[in-house]
Amino acid sequence: MSAAGRTRVLIVDDSAVMRSLLRSVVASGDGLxxxxxxxxxxxxxTAIATERPDIVLLDVEMPVLDGLATLRQLRAQNFKMPVIMxxxxxxxxxxxxxxxxxxxxxxxxxxxxxLAGRGEALRTLARDLLPKIxxxxxxxxAASAQHPPAFSVGPPSNPAxxxxxxxPFVPPALPPPAIVAIGVSTGGPxxxxxxxSGLPADFPLxxxxxxxxxxxxxxxxxxxxxxxxxxxACEASESAPVTPGTIYIARGNWHMEVVASARSGIPPTLxxxxxPPENHCRPSVDALFRSVAKVYGSAVLAVVxxxxxxxxxxxxxxxxxxxxxxxxxxxxxxxxxxxxGAIAQAGLAHKVLPLAAIAPEIIRMAARSSAAFDSRTLTxxxx
Numbered sequence: 001m002s003a004a005g006r007t008r009v010l011i012v013d014d015s016a017v018m019r020s021l022l023r024s025v026v027a028s029g030d031g032l033x034x035x036x037x038x039x040x041x042x043x044x045x046t047a048i049a050t051e052r053p054d055i056v057l058l059d060v061e062m063p064v065l066d067g068l069a070t071l072r073q074l075r076a077q078n079f080k081m082p083v084i085m086x087x088x089x090x091x092x093x094x095x096x097x098x099x100x101x102x103x104x105x106x107x108x109x110x111x112x113x114x115l116a117g118r119g120e121a122l123r124t125l126a127r128d129l130l131p132k133i134x135x136x137x138x139x140x141x142a143a144s145a146q147h148p149p150a151f152s153v154g155p156p157s158n159p160a161x162x163x164x165x166x167x168p169f170v171p172p173a174l175p176p177p178a179i180v181a182i183g184v185s186t187g188g189p190x191x192x193x194x195x196x197s198g199l200p201a202d203f204p205l206x207x208x209x210x211x212x213x214x215x216x217x218x219x220x221x222x223x224x225x226x227x228x229x230x231x232x233a234c235e236a237s238e239s240a241p242v243t244p245g246t247i248y249i250a251r252g253n254w255h256m257e258v259v260a261s262a263r264s265g266i267p268p269t270l271x272x273x274x275x276p277p278e279n280h281c282r283p284s285v286d287a288l289f290r291s292v293a294k295v296y297g298s299a300v301l302a303v304v305x306x307x308x309x310x311x312x313x314x315x316x317x318x319x320x321x322x323x324x325x326x327x328x329x330x331x332x333x334x335x336x337x338x339x340x341g342a343i344a345q346a347g348l349a350h351k352v353l354p355l356a357a358i359a360p361e362i363i364r365m366a367a368r369s370s371a372a373f374d375s376r377t378l379t380x381x382x383x
Contacts, residue, residue: 007137008035010053012044012070013086014062018111021118022057022086025126029133041065041073048079055137056083057129058105060096068100075104082106082136082335084129094216098224101189106335107132110214135186135308135336176368177301177325179242179258180205181292183285183315185212185307187335189221191355192305193228196247198359201230205301205366207247208236208256208292210285212307215252222249240270250283257291268295279311285339289315298323301365303358304349305329307339316348325365327351327358 009032011022019037026032035053038044042065048056056074060067071083085108087097097108109129184192188211196207213221218235225233225247233247236256240248250256254272261268271291278284285304289312292300302319304312306329316326326349328340333355344352353361 006031006033007055007133008033008051008053009133010035010044010047010051010056011037012039012041012047012056012062012067013037013059014039015059018059018086021121021125022129024122025129026057026133028122028126029130032130032133041067041070044070045073045077048074048081049077053081055081055133057109058083058085058100060085060087060093060100066096068096068103071100071103071105084109084132084136086111091216091220094214095220098189098217098220102193102224102228104190106136107186131308132186135338176299177205177365178299178369179292179296180207180301180303180362180366181288182207182209182303182305183288183307183312183339184209184305185281185309185311185336185339187306188212191329191335192225194355195303195305195359195362196225196229196231196233199229199231199363202245203231203363203366204244204369206242206244207231208242208250208258208288209247210250210256210283210288212281212283212311213252215254218249218252222247225249236270236272238270238272241267242270243267250288253282255283255287257287258295259291260295279309281309281311285312286315290318293318293322293324296324300324301362302326303328303362304340304343305355305358306334306336308336309338310342312339313342313346313348316343317346320348325350327353327361329358330354 009026011019011034013019013022023034026034035051036047038047040062058067058070067085083105085097085100085105087093087108088111101108109132192209192211222233222235231245231247236248236251242258248270251272255275257271258268259271278286289302300319302316302324319326326343328343328349330352331337331341334340343349351361
């Protein structure tokens with residue numbers, strides 16, 4: 001930060017118009033200042049080395065060195081400041097942004113050139129961008145208080161809750177899980193890539209994932225996971241059967257729910273809807289969690305990873321009330337400890353774990369769900 005305690009922002013975009021818009025947005029933010037601008041990735045790397053900004057706004061598509069290549073070089077040079085990608089909502093823009101998020105970008109903001117007039121463009125950009133800058137550069141975990149719940153969540157536990165200070169874990173008498181439901185937002189693509197790639201090909205449970213993303217992103221994200229994971233991954237579709245060993249990614253702009261079959265022996269199916277957003281989100285983690293609790297009862301394993309806000313808090317309460325299990329990512333390994341922090345501080349998490357420990361914990365619990373699960377695989381994964 002600057003000597004005055006202001007957050008210094010580097011703007012990188014090949015469009016002079018976009019650089020001007022971003023300058024105006026940053027200048028309007030409380031405690032923010034522009035550290036400099038660059039029109040391509042090569043110039044950005046020089047500016048980062050000399051200006052040492054607190055956060056970088058990085059265009060995806062640029063000449064000389066594009067946003068993805070710039071990000072990779074930045075991380076290879078051990079610069080750890082947050083990076084927000086500025087992406088156009090196009091097929092190419094979305095594909096590059098997904099790669100950037102999986103490669104260490106902290107978040108993204110969508111550029112909407114179709115907006116009529118500079119004033120409207122500024123308002124939209126400021127609404128989307130400023131909360132992300134604040135969440136990534138101010139006190140860790142503070143994002144969970146941006147939209148505080150309107151109901152009591154009980155006495156908070158220690159905000160510094162760690163894996164060594166968790167609640168007693170699932171009692172032995174609790175039925176083993178039949179489904180894994182994951183909620184995640186800011187920082188999610190790289191966290192999911194790490195977690196899901198740690199699961200073996202014979203993992204015996206279905207996995208449902210709500211990642212807050214626009215519709216143009218989610219199919220590309222599912223395709224990327226299908227290439228990086230040993231399990232089958234796909235974007236959710238209406239009435240798809242919920243089958244073991246498959247990862248379903250909620251479709252952007254659609255809530256994803258599970259519906260029980262009326263016929264015995266027929267697996268539950270997915271239902272997508274466009275009911276109003278919950279916690280400003282569609283898809284919403286709460287919508288998914290409520291539905292799996294209704295269908296699977298105590299046989300739900302819910303996992304909440306890094307993310308801004310508190311989506312998943314109310315749903316975790318429902319899962320706990322049904323006897324299900326809840327794991328959350330710890331503060332040290334989260335990009336933003338908003339969503340998992342809200343659940344931990346409400347006393348709803350059975351365990352608060354670093355990201356690298358979550359896949360082994362899921363494997364341990366899932367091994368109790370299927371006698372056919374290879375114990376040699378379990379031993380190899382958790383030792």
